[in-house]
Every structure is written in C-alpha cells, then in structure tokens.
Amino acid sequence: MYINSVNIEGFRNYGLQNVELSPGINVFYGNNAQGKTNFLEAVYICAMGKSFKFLKEKNLINFGSEFARVSVDYISDGMERTNSVLIKPDSKQIKVNETVIKKRLDLIGRLNVILFTPQELSIIKDGPAVRRKFIDLCAGQLRKKYLFALSQYNKVLAQKSKLLKDGYDSSLYVWNEQLAEYGSTIMWYRASLINKIKEMIEPIYNEITEKNEKLGIAYIKSIDFKDDFDQFRIKQHYMYHIQNISDREKEERVCLIGPHRDDIMFYINGKNAREFASQGQQRSIVLSLKLVEAELFKEQTGEYPVMLLDDIASELDIERRKFLFSKIKDKQVIITCTDGDKLNIEGKASYFYVENGKISCGNGS
Ligand SMILES: Nc1ncnc2c1ncn2[C@@H]1O[C@H](COP(=O)(O)OP(=O)(O)OP(=O)(O)O)[C@@H](O)[C@H]1O
Ligand SMILES: [Mg+2]
Structure with missing residues (x-):
C-alpha cells in the first residue's frame, strides 16, 4: 500500500x-x-x-x-x-x-504504518509497558480479534482492579472468567507472534552485525504455558492460576496475573539487552524489529505498510x-x-x- x-x-x-x-x-x-x-x-x-x-x-x-x-x-x-x-x-x-x-x-x-523514531529505543531500555505497547500495536494492526480482546480485557481489568482496590471481598469469579477469556486470546496471539518475530529477526540482525552477534527474544508470560497449547488449554490454565491467586490478590488489592504483567526480553549473545546493550546495539535491535514488522504485514496482508x-x-x-x-x-x-x-x-x-x-x-x- x-x-x-x-x-x-x-x-x-x-x-x-x-x-x-x-x-x-x-x-x-x-x-x-x-x-x-x-x-x-x-x-x-x-x-x-x-x-x-x-x-x-x-x-x-x-x-x-x-x-x-x-x-x-x-x-x-x-x-x-x-x-x-x-x-x-x-x-x-x-x-x-x-x-x-x-x-x-x-x-x-x-x-x-510502521513508525520508527529515536524514542523507540525505549522498547529496549524502558520498563515492560513499552514492550507490551509495541507488541499490541503490531498485533492490533495485524489481527482485528486481538484488538477487540485487548480493549475488552482492559475494560474488565479496570473494573476488577477498582473492586480489589476498594477492598471488595466476595467472589470475583465473573471477572476472572472474562479475564481468562480475553486474556488467553491475547496471550495466545502474543506467543505466536513473538515466535514468528524470533524466527524472522535472526537473519536480519545477523546481517546488520555481520554475524558477530546473536539476538535472542523471549516472551516472559505472566501465566506460563507451553508453545503447543491451543487457546482453549491456555484459557483453562489461566482460570486455574487466576483462581489460585485470588486470596493474594484480595490481600494485595491488585490484579497480579495476566497479559498486563507480560514482558518481552531481548538478549544479545545471551545477555539481557536491557542491561547490557550499547546505544548502537539497541538501535540495531529496534531497526531489525521494524523491518520484521514490515515483513509480517506483507505476509499477512499481501502488502508492505x-x-x-x-x-x-x-x-x-x-x-x-x-x-x-x-x-x-x-x-x-x-x-x-x-x-x-x-x-x-x-x-x-x-x-x-x-x-x-x-x-x-x-x-x-
Ligand atoms: N498546535 C500548534 N500550533 C502551532 N505550532 C505548533 C503546534 N504544536 C507544535 N507547534 C510547533 O511545531 C514546531 C515543531 O515542529 P516539529 O516537531 O515537527 O519540528 P521538526 O521539524 O521535526 O524539528 P526537529 O528537527 O527538531 O525534530 C515547533 O516550533 C512548535 O512550536
Ligand atoms: Mg522532529
């Protein structure tokens, strides 16, 4: 386009x-x-x-x-x-x-569109919220269902957070059920997208660094599940964990697990890029990410953004x-x-x- x-x-x-x-x-x-x-x-x-x-x-x-x-x-x-x-x-x-x-x-x-500004280095340097935003922007443009699930998830999360904060003490089952429904959709797609990015970014990063460095990416899920889990199994898993943590959530008065607590880690030669990457390396990672994003769009929609x-x-x-x-x-x-x-x-x-x-x-x- x-x-x-x-x-x-x-x-x-x-x-x-x-x-x-x-x-x-x-x-x-x-x-x-x-x-x-x-x-x-x-x-x-x-x-x-x-x-x-x-x-x-x-x-x-x-x-x-x-x-x-x-x-x-x-x-x-x-x-x-x-x-x-x-x-x-x-x-x-x-x-x-x-x-x-x-x-x-x-x-x-x-x-x-794919935006690349100098501020985008924050994807590597800053806290997890920036990386979640990156993956949400990418996933949201690629998949309508993701965007819908994310917006529903955020609404339910805000409601449950408020109840917890106000010290609401009875069952939060209805909210947990909905969080598990939307949250598993989000996490399932994040996992598959990050896997895809991982595959595609390696040769690009290799080319930039002339094969001197190896870039690794890991999806740090707040609810762990295996790569071969389908959405249904992720949801079951999600329900189990969210119910298990319910007492702690009431005690601490916050929502402790779910995609709002996810992160993505980047590694250069096995070392956490957030802590060790130089400015130039950070730039190269973000540049590679943007190029991969463009390829993903092409693959999915037939056109480059x-x-x-x-x-x-x-x-x-x-x-x-x-x-x-x-x-x-x-x-x-x-x-x-x-x-x-x-x-x-x-x-x-x-x-x-x-x-x-x-x-x-x-x-x-
Ligand atoms: N609502 C507005 N009405 C009028 N001028 C505005 C408004 N918002 C921002 N500006 C002006 O726009 C200018 C900044 O534009 P912009 O950020 O696009 O600059 P730039 O050409 O990208 O510069 P740089 O090379 O420094 O990045 C500033 O002079 C600012 O005062
Ligand atoms: Mg400018």
Missing part, C-alpha cells in the same frame, strides 16, 4: 498544505522545529486515529485555528481510499471515504544506513532528517523542504 497525497489544514504549525508523495522514498528535510515530525504525526493520525505522542488532542490544532483536519489518499488492495480526521477542541471525527468511523478500532488495519522514519538515519552509522536503505527500497517510506544530502540514498528519492510549517519540493541539499 502507498499514500498518494496528504492534506493538512490547521494542524500543528501547518496552515493549508497539500503534498503529493511518491510510492518510493520521500525525504522531508529542514532545520529543527520546522514541522517535519508534525507531518509524520499527521500521517500517523490518519492511519491510527490518534497521535504517537501522549497529549491532549486539542494541542494538535494550530494555535490560530479553530479545528485541525488531516487526510490521506492511499492505495490499498488496488483501491483508492481516503482516511480523514477532524479534530475540534472537544471532539474528533474519523472518516474513511465519506463514512464516519465511530470506534477508533474500526480504523486500524486499513492504512498500515508505509514506513514512517523520524530522524533515525542520522543516528545510524554509514554501514547501517546503507543496510536500512537496501531493505526499504521496495516500500513506501517517509523519512525526516535535517540534511537530505547526508542520507546518501543511492537511487531515486523525492525530496521535500520543510520550513516554518510550509512544504515545498526540494533538491535534497
């Missing part, structure tokens, strides 16, 4: 802006604070229905504007579609073509940068940087110059 054009009105530091993209590599360059990341954010919102930054959505509206509107025209499955998002200070409306999409979840999976790369090439050394471009040349890429020349892209690319919320055709210098 690829995006033909992006239309922006009153979003962040942009007024009215229309950009026609090429199906290949699109480089957005310019000085700091000119609107490069804002442009990626506009595209991302049209794909995912919300920003990749934690914020109040009204902050997306240009300081001098009453609303923000962003839309993208894209080709998916050979058909042209338009996703648009209208943001007002206290409301948001999402549309696909002319149809209003009531639930954000129903937007996901139509225009698939659109790659959104914010300011990452400048942080890669020349060999890794070359490797990156060799791997993304058959995909649509929107990449930002401060200096288009420095990317050393071999072959064709379209350049756009960003200055003070205005985008014009550029020559890459």
